[in-house]
Amino acid sequence: MRTIDWVDDAIEIIDQTALPDRTTVLRLSTVETVVDAIRSLAVRGAPALGVAGALGVALAARLHHDEPQRLADAVERLRTARPTAVNLARGVDRAAARLAESPSAVLAEAVALRDEEEAASVAMARLGADLLGQLCPPRCRLLTHCNTGALATVTGGTALGVVVELHRRGGLESVIASETRPLLQGARLTAWELDRAGVDFRVAVDGAGPFLMARGRVDAVVVGADRICANGDTINKIGTYAHALGARRAGLPFVVVAPESTVDPATATGAQVEIEDRGSAEVVSFAAARTTPAGAGAVNPAFDVTPADLVTAVVTDRRVIRLDRGEQI
Template sequence: MTYTLGWDDGVVVAIDQRVLPHELRWLRLATVEEVIEAITTLAVRGAPAIGLAGAFGVALSAHLHADPAVVRADAERLAKARPTAVNLAWGVRRALGRLDQGAPAVLAEASMMLAEDEATNRTAARLAAGLVLSLTPDRPLRVLTHCNTGRLATAAWGTALGTISDLAGRGLIEEVLVDETRPLLQGARLTAWELAEQGIPHRLLVDSAAAAAMSLGQVDVVLVGADRITARGDVANKIGTYGLAVSAARHRIPFIVVAPESTVDNTLAHGSEIVVEERAAAEVTSFGGTPVAPAGVAVFNPAFDVTPAELVSAVVTERRVWRPNHGAELARRITEALGEGLDLSGVYTDPALFGATAGALAEEFRGSFDAVLGLASGGLLLGAALARHAEVPLVLPGNPVAPGTRVLVVDEVLGDRLGDAAELVWGSGGTVAGFGVLLVESGSGDAEKLAPHKVVALAEVSG
């Protein structure tokens, strides 16, 4: 695959994304100032792509200047060219880490990052495609995407758009709905161009039509990229993403974020800490150089918004499928399946939901238990599924356990019989690893009775 930026004979080369789709123009950036300008004017854009541009910018400075102090000063300016995407500072920092070994080593590091980019994207896209297929109908899919997350945004293959390419290669895309992505139309200009280049069926829609498309049943899944992801899973992405997530949640449509692991910023706990770039008013008040609004009108033009983790079905990177909202989604599904009198039979008759509950409890207590004690009826079914998932023995009610065995006690609803079961475990010389249940009644005080042991209830209802 042809990279969309790189190094050629002492200069940084990149496709000028400002003139697409009407012209395919390559820029030759011979100074650090030109690299910075290309980033700030969106000639080069997309979080992974600007990270690579930053790395090659450092390589360019090292190529031009023998003084490390000059290179470090250039690196600082490059890292600050755009504030929201964490990849830019990451790319600059990684390339700068080789400066002590000389300019060729810096260039080698940037070139290695370029090669890694395609492999990273393909792996993430493959993981995301598998997740999409597990969450959507068994037929060719209608996918909605926002902004541009293809090879233009990453140098090769793409993240969310790479996932679409992966699915299309399997014959599993019916149609892609492409948000135009105001105000600079990255969807209309860039994503539609990439989809046409690949021959993938697509339609363009104005951003404000996305919710209507969902309400009309035209969307099976929403796939987007990211510029920064916090430790809790809040996602900064192109302005308009938050609104898509709200609409997707309303219509129970999976909302999946695909991004490289380098986009995750574990130094930030919450989305409110992300610095959101605000761009020039002229991007909104004019189009193609022609004014479209009254002179002097006040403008709010953030380049990005932040989608709370609670609205994200999953974040997929090259390393993992991360579901920051999995607990809330699972709780909703359990309470929806609940019958009268705390009847949880609806959970057991839904194989996907039942499997998810066992998996969630196994994850909550990962590595802390050697056996599962499932209490009578539904608790025994849950215990059997959990034991199978965790590959540990199932202990039947009333049976002794080997001394020293760490036992996870599970039941349908948090209540007194969990404490009674714990007494049996202790009487056999075992230890209680914790208590896991599907449901707890709020205000019951049952969790406090089991202190100091860890208690996990997957859902809560009013008592």
């Protein structure tokens, strides 16, 4: 099933904030509900955000096609709902480029993007499984971070799509899913998807990753990305950089899997990317219970930057770029 889709003149998504306890489908019929779903992480993951942005423009075009200023405001709210992942702005811009034609043309463009992301997941799974099969034969023990499966795309996935393809081929021994504080996308979402796929996995606290690598419990690290800069710097969920450092110290491959739509040649390096800070509430409390002294603040970057020289390879739906061999994005 698609985790985001256009159904009967509205957007339907699996609510990622309800997992793993409940599988809830949200029906988004206004631009405001789409923006809220993006900001609350009911829909998240770079490719899924691109599709959400494009479908959001299609929804806005249908609702406000005869109100130019309101339509323009809606497009801008969608485009800026979250700042870091390049796919959201690209999806919005791609659909908005057809606003002068008709609402139907905008929807056709958004649906085309959805279909392209589905096809990209299939291609990434194949290319990534081929690469990891070469890097850590005969059966890989992988560590992954955050959530990069169908929930983060439309179907299939990026890094997790590669994991499942390796499992299908018999080339996967086990997976360690780091929990991904503070919102536990690994513990809640990746574990849910791995369980459904029948993959042998364990959940580990984020800080355990480098130690487990050093102790020989991991053969390679495979992660997704929210933006890949022109020099190969990778923007991904906070904690990725630490795993990359651990992998380098342990002499392990560190592989990034993301569609071409996540590669951003217009941004030279990770230093130029705005990193979203989601405020203190997610850090100073857990499940509505305060875990810090009253009045304590927090710094809460949602993403970090992994320098290109720590990345072994970038796998997209079109190519494998071996950064460790000097190949260029």
